[in-house]
Amino acid sequence: MLVHEIVNQFYSDILKKARERGLIIVTAIDVDALCATTILKTLLTIDQIPFSVYPVANRHEFEVYYNEKFENEESAIILCINHSADFDVLSTVMNDTVEFWIIDSHRPININNAYNAKQVKIVCKHKDVGEIPTYQEVFETESDEEKDSNDELDEGLEEDNDDENDYDNSAKAGEKRKGSNMGEKASKRSRMESHLEKNIRKKEWRAKRDQILMDYDEFSFFGTSVALLICELAIKLSKESNEILWLALIGLNSQYLESKIDRDSYMEGIAYLKGHVGRLNRECEETEPNLSISFSNELILPLLRHWNVYDSMYNSSTVAAAFCLYNHDGRNKLNGFLADLGLPVSQCQKSFVAMDLNAKENFENEFRVQLNRYQLEESDLFLPSFLASFKMHGKFSVLDFYYLINGSLYRDLKVNSEETDETLAHSFYAANNARNLLDFLTLKSTNLIKEAVPQGIELHSIIMETVRSFISKALVCGTSSFLYVSLPQDDKHIVLFQLPVTISCLARYTLEIYVRGLPSRNKRFRQLPLILRVPCLNSGDYYCGIPPYDDTSCKNVIHSAFDQASKVIGFEPLNKLFDRNMVLIRSEDRSKFLDTLATLLA
Structure with missing residues (x-):
């Protein structure tokens, strides 16, 4: 069931039921989901609603959590943050009393979820839904008259058999009843023909239904950021704050950086x-709040204010693609660009905060001046965004916090590298619970930011280093159907690429840098999707599919190819992930899987 009124239909209902039955929040592990969960935690705390939070990395962990922790809580309310809208959530439970509320940006919405009014309620905007097939188009409905007619036909067929037996036992009685039987048989024959016609129409309807569902589910895409959606709830409840707006900005920004919108x-x-940022910060001008937010046209250079100019540009996917930074000529081109900016090597390699004041103030203006000369688009490197000024702790951009949150996730991944991937979400929850994400965002503890900055820098550097290695070693292969690259089994950083967020980043950066560095004769590769293989530490292989570089629709058809390939080969994915453009399959199925994909995507 779709719910569009977030205050009266969603939040009011949650408040009423949670006090009586308890509320369990099951959140996905991504930046948008964590920001949304933190906003919701703030609202529930204000309203004194008891709740518990469980992060899960994939559908398998969701099922494990349910069986271990929720199965006995038959009347509990389970709130899913950024997952479960696009698959049949009731297929994971065998309970007709549990009530699921879902706030998820994954699209399209599963048909069974959309039309289940008793147990499943999906909070969404009208514009994010798309054209869902009508109930009559996808669900069989048989009227009482049709049921009675079919029952009568079945009874008639049974009577025919009885009559034939009676006829064999008494030929004389059969001759007397011959006239009446002929009329009855003609009537029954007519009903049988009608029944057969109905069966034919039903088969045609089912074939049409299958085609409608195939067309509806062909592309996966994303709707409104869940952090933004819950921020709108806070605004409508008049409970907004700079901290809540900041979290919503981070969630929205993460969607854009991850090419979801x-x-x-x-x-x-x-x-x-x-508008809300301007209103709140005008009201707080005289009170000197711990956090103030201002609009800014930001350079899309990772962690620039907390790194140095050279390394930030060297590890920018856009700059790396424009200058081909995977070879010696590309690095020389970057050095030439920095020289044209008027920045000596000593300044470029200094921490940004330690640069000369004049060089720092003129950096963005000089950057804009040189863009055309190097055939760079301003929209590729500048993004309308926001800056946060934290009392006593300097300024941070929304982009910075995206990398810092991922850096915190990476730290937990590295610390628990010897554990199985099924325990990673549990370890991340323990770390997230200990830190308290809202404290992190309001910088109540300076230790949190000191830990997150180097971790964010290290994670991003490793991802970019891996991309450069792919391209410089010619590991990206072009076929007629897709581009393909595989992370070596013995890669020293393989433990970092066991969660969807890092796998997806690796695939996106590889596609962008590879195709933009190709000579003009190979421009056809810009029209091909990329398939990335990452060996799983336990067993099997992760496969991630990214749409073609020239496809700007933010819609992905790869999940349909993955689903069809699974059906053709006849295997069940080992671990279903929340992002449907990723799948985990057995290593022995690799060749069949790739051959089938090549056929389907041709």
Whole structure:
């Protein structure tokens, strides 16, 4: 069931039922989901609603959590944050009393979820739903008259058999009843023909239904950021704050950086939040709050304010793609660009905060001046965004916090590298619970930011180092159907690429840098998707599919190819992930899987 009224239909209902039955929040492990969960925790705490939070990395962990922790809580309310809208959530439970509320940006919405009014309620905006097939198009409905007619036909067929037996036992009685039987048989024959016609129409309807569902489920895409959606709830409840707006900005920004939404959708969200940011910060000008937010046109260079100019540019996917930084000529080109900016090597390699004041103030203006000369688009390197000024702790951009949160996740992944991937979500929850994400964002503890900055820098550097290694070693292979690259089994950083967020980043950066560095004769590769293989530490292989570089629709058809390939080969994925463009399969199925994909994507 779809719920569009977030206050009256969702939050009011949650408040009422949670006090009586308890509330369990099951959140996905991604930046948008964690920001949304933190906002919701703030609202529930204000309203004194008891709740518990469980992060899960995939559908398998969700099922494990349910069986271990929720199965006995038959009347509990389970709130899913950024997962479960696009698959049949009731297929994971065998309980008709549990009530699921879902706030998820994954699309399309599963048909069974959309039309289950008793146990499943999905909070979403009208514009994010798309054209869901009608109930009559996808679910069989048989009227009482049709049921009675079919029952009568079955009874008639049984009577025919009885009559034939009676006829064999008494030929004389059969001759007397011959006239009446002929009429009855003609009537029954007519009903049988009608029944057969109905069966034919039913088969045609089912074939049409299958085609409708196939067309509906062909592309996967994303709707409104869940952090932004819950921020809108806070605004409607008049409980907004700078901290809540900041979290919503981070969630929205993460969607754009991960290519889940296009620039127009991003700008729409920014325009909505900009008015509220301006209002709150005008009201707080005289009170000197711990956190103030201001609009800024930001350079899309990772952690620039907390790194140095050279390394930030060297590890920017856009700059790396423009200058081909995977070879010696590319690095020389970057050095030439920095020289044209008027920055000596000594300044470029200094921490940004330690640079000369004049060089730092003129950096962005000089950067804009040199863009055209190096055939760079301003929209590729500048993004309308926001800056946060934290009392006593300096300034941070929304982009910075995206990398810092991922860096915190990476730290837990590294610390627990000897554990199985099924325990990673548990270890992350313990770390997240200990730190308290809201404290991190408001910088109540300076130790949190000191730990997160180097971890964010290290994670991003490793991802970019791996991408450069792929391309410099010619590991990216082009076929007629897709581009393919495989992370070596003995890669020293393989433990970092066991969660969807790092796998997806690796695939996106590889595609962008590879195709933009190709000579003009190979431009056809810009029209091909990329398939990335990452060996799983336990068993099997992860496969991640990224749409073609020139496809700006933010819609992905790869999940359909993955699903069809699984059906053709006849195997069940080992571990179903929340992002449907990723799948974990057995290593022995690799050749069949790739051959089938090549056929399907041809």
